[in-house]
Amino acid sequence: MSADPSDRDQDKAQAGEYALGLLEPAEAAAFEARLVQDPDLRALLATWADDFAAFTDDIPQVAPPAHLKAALETALFPSSSRNSARFGWIMGGLLAASLAVVLLLNAGAFAPRGPGMTAMIAAENGAMLVAAAYDATDGTLTLERTAGAAAPGRALELWLIAQDNAPVSLGVLTDDTRTTVTVPAALRAQMSGSTLAISDEPSGGSPTGAPTGAVLAAGAVTPA
């Protein structure tokens, strides 16, 4: 802050002009550059903003239409609220999957050909259900989708999550209800105790190599 009172007055007036939006773009840019450096100038602007906010005191409040909030949240959080608690939700999925595996084994309809493992990749609400059977002899993972599908123009991508590692893509599921994928040799040792998850992705799969959309279903891989 300058000790010169006239400079201080100049700052006061200019901060007020800035708060009102009266400065020319170049002046405003110069003022903003000074703001970054000068806490006194920031405090001056903050008091003006506070003073001028009183212009809105008498403006009646009007409730916006109810659909606006939902539209806003959809725009800001496109992958729905599930995404924010993805890990917790996967853990919930594991519990559901352990129950499902029991049912699957009892049914006996879907099991690996050789020594292997199974998983029930399930949505918490049952909207998606994919049974997985893993054949450890050749690394083949056979998937049978009995509920759920990709949204129009979207794809389902399968992920292997081994312990605390980041999800590794096992590929995009085809539209067929039965799909076979080959687990890369390097990942086969990690299958036991891992989690399989399916996420909603752009057509063709995640552009980033990591899940970008909501996790739609998950399940633990357990010995068959």
Next chain:
Amino acid sequence: MTQGEIDTLIARIATGDRRAFGALYDCTSSKLFGICLRVLNDRGEAEEVLQEVFVKVWNSAKRYRAGGFSPMTWLITIARNAAIDRLRKRRAGQTDLNTVRALVDPAPGPEAQAVASGERAQLAGCLNTLDPARAEAVRRAYLEGETYDELARRFAVPVNTMRTWLRRSLLKLKECLSQ
């Protein structure tokens, strides 16, 4: 909802807390929508701008502290600036003329002292100490987004005269508000 509670909600939004965002929307959207409607006088545009406002709130909550604005003033300023921005674009026939500057976005630095809102009620009283035409010019700049050019035409004075008037008025106003 007190200023302290709103301050806490903004701080939580800065960490990505969506529930805090929903709560802030619930308790402040009517106030901010009222401002958008008052400035724009068009429901459809006001709805669009209100969404822009809350997107800005979500995206800039991390920078809220650095500006040193009190919480409602921060929200009101975002809403007012976004609405004025839209109004000026409408006036300029959709060209980006003299856009209202975005909210202050200072780099990390010493936090400005938070401002108490105690002096807000003084605004009306202090505006009354100004020449009525000059008080009206300040009000029009804030609520109608009128520029120096527009104010000069309205009050039939040269632009430089308008600028001098308004700066002097701001100093006088500040002196009164600081008492």
